[in-house]
Amino acid sequence: MKADQRVLISGGGPVGLFCALLLGRQGIPVRLFDVNDELQADPRAATTHPATLEVLGKAGLVEDMARVGLTAPLFQFWDRPSRELVAQFDLALLAKDTAYPYVIQCEQFKTSKILMSRLIDMPNVEILFGHELTGIEQKSDRVTASVRTKTGEEKHDGSYLIGADGGRSTVRKQAEIAFEGFTWAERFLVLTTTFDFNARLGYSYRNYFADPDEWCNCFKVAADGPPGLWRTVFPADANASEADLMSDEAVHARLQKFFPGETYDIVHRNLYTIHQRVASTFRKGRVLLAGDSAHLNNSIGGMGLNGGLQDAENLAEKLTQVLNGGPDNLLDLYSLQRRTVSIEFVQAQSIANKKQLETREPVARKQTLDDLARTAADPVKAREYLLRSSMLSMQTRAAAITLNEAA
Numbered sequence: 001m002k003a004d005q006r007v008l009i010s011g012g013g014p015v016g017l018f019c020a021l022l023l024g025r026q027g028i029p030v031r032l033f034d035v036n037d038e039l040q041a042d043p044r045a046a047t048t049h050p051a052t053l054e055v056l057g058k059a060g061l062v063e064d065m066a067r068v069g070l071t072a073p074l075f076q077f078w079d080r081p082s083r084e085l086v087a088q089f090d091l092a093l094l095a096k097d098t099a100y101p102y103v104i105q106c107e108q109f110k111t112s113k114i115l116m117s118r119l120i121d122m123p124n125v126e127i128l129f130g131h132e133l134t135g136i137e138q139k140s141d142r143v144t145a146s147v148r149t150k151t152g153e154e155k156h157d158g159s160y161l162i163g164a165d166g167g168r169s170t171v172r173k174q175a176e177i178a179f180e181g182f183t184w185a186e187r188f189l190v191l192t193t194t195f196d197f198n199a200r201l202g203y204s205y206r207n208y209f210a211d212p213d214e215w216c217n218c219f220k221v222a223a224d225g226p227p228g229l230w231r232t233v234f235p236a237d238a239n240a241s242e243a244d245l246m247s248d249e250a251v252h253a254r255l256q257k258f259f260p261g262e263t264y265d266i267v268h269r270n271l272y273t274i275h276q277r278v279a280s281t282f283r284k285g286r287v288l289l290a291g292d293s294a295h296l297n298n299s300i301g302g303m304g305l306n307g308g309l310q311d312a313e314n315l316a317e318k319l320t321q322v323l324n325g326g327p328d329n330l331l332d333l334y335s336l337q338r339r340t341v342s343i344e345f346v347q348a349q350s351i352a353n354k355k356q357l358e359t360r361e362p363v364a365r366k367q368t369l370d371d372l373a374r375t376a377a378d379p380v381k382a383r384e385y386l387l388r389s390s391m392l393s394m395q396t397r398a399a400a401i402t403l404n405e406a407a
């Protein structure tokens with residue numbers, strides 16, 4: 001592979017790093033830029049679904065993730081006002097469908113560290129921190145990235161540029177690719193506590209609470225090792241100020257109101273603006289988008305990073321073929337496959353997940369919870385539900401999409 005076939009990547013989050021690893025292992029020269037001086041200590045994603053574990057398993061990463069994360073086959077839905085368990089799903093039902101009938105709760109900074117540990121010794125992969133991509137220029141045979149460093153401006157040529165630079169992607173904006181969709185009025189407040197919801201209240205490692213007044217998600221993560229930490233996610237009033245929402249008084253009152261009568265040690269508090277958006281294309285000439293730069297969704301169901309890692313595998317495989325003389329329209333196929341499933345599955349499912357928890361109207365609410373209970377109680381229906389929530393059916397659908405669908 002010649003140096004002029006070098007692939008540039010903007011963004012050293014988990015998606016950019018995974019692209020770099022997969023391309024680097026094919027002997028392709030890769031140069032990755034990240035604006036930060038080191039890997040982000042990012043607490044956002046944790047849940048890694050079976051479909052993504054299959055992708056990461058092929059790359060030899062799952063054992064390390066399991067070692068530093070938590071393996072969780074079960075998840076539960078609760079009716080918060082009555083405090084009743086509505087439904088429990090066991091991913092073991094997928095034992096014949098996947099080698100990974102569970103999720104691994106692995107915080108995304110740990111996934112990034114694992115990826116970095118593999119990249120560090122690869123002579124054909126350069127990881128350049130403190131490099132901010134500021135502009136792009138496309139020619140028929142190359143793409144040029146303008147990059148700002150502490151010592152000045154630089155230009156870097158590549159055969160292709162992957163924008164894995166997150167939701168505010170400079171690459172996407174520079175390529176003038178629309179980011180279609182909407183932003184939710186409410187934000188999501190994440191409070192992380194040492195309180196052990198499993199030991200005290202019997203919750204599984206992944207819990208969804210339906211509540212017409214204030215839904216909640218509650219998850220366990222391994223953190224620095226036993227006993228681990230629990231993350232709670234709540235909707236935050238669109239009109240309240242960040243200072244009010246994040247004050248000691250407010251965050252303690254929030255946990256007390258939801259899970260009364262306990263004492264909570266809150267170790268992190270984060271507030272996120274939440275979007276449902278998909279780029280109008282994941283490919284424009286020599287520019288390709290993957291991960292959050294291509295799609296954003298609310299975090300209920302934990303699908304954002306999963307989708308991004310799946311993009312990375314799909315893209316790396318096709319880009320390798322193109323660089324080895326394969327047809328250029330494989331990159332159009334990448335865009336079509338990943339954009340279609342992003343809309344049909346991740347957008348649709350994450351919006352439905354949110355609605356399931358927040359529905360207020362009593363008849364519709366009862367219907368939703370009854371449906372969930374019936375689905376969980378019926379092994380055939382539960383398997384279908386799990387194939388979707390674990391993103392396995394999404395991957396099957398993506399693989400079946402051909403360019404004829406675009407016609």
Ligand SMILES: Cc1cc2nc3c(=O)[nH]c(=O)nc-3n(C[C@H](O)[C@H](O)[C@H](O)COP(=O)(O)OP(=O)(O)OC[C@H]3O[C@@H](n4cnc5c(N)ncnc54)[C@H](O)[C@@H]3O)c2cc1C
Nearest residue numbers: 011013015035044045046047133166291292302304305306
């Ligand atoms: C509360 C919350 C919980 C979540 N939970 C889950 C979950 O359980 N499961 C799941 O799948 N997803 C989850 N997500 C979504 C997940 O966090 C994102 O999908 C994921 O971070 C996307 O990874 P990425 O590599 O595409 O982008 P990012 O992680 O945003 O990385 C982008 C990188 O690009 C760099 N960058 C940006 N601009 C430039 C530039 N101009 N030049 C150079 N570098 C640049 C940044 O420094 C950063 O390192 C959650 C999100 C939130 C908010």
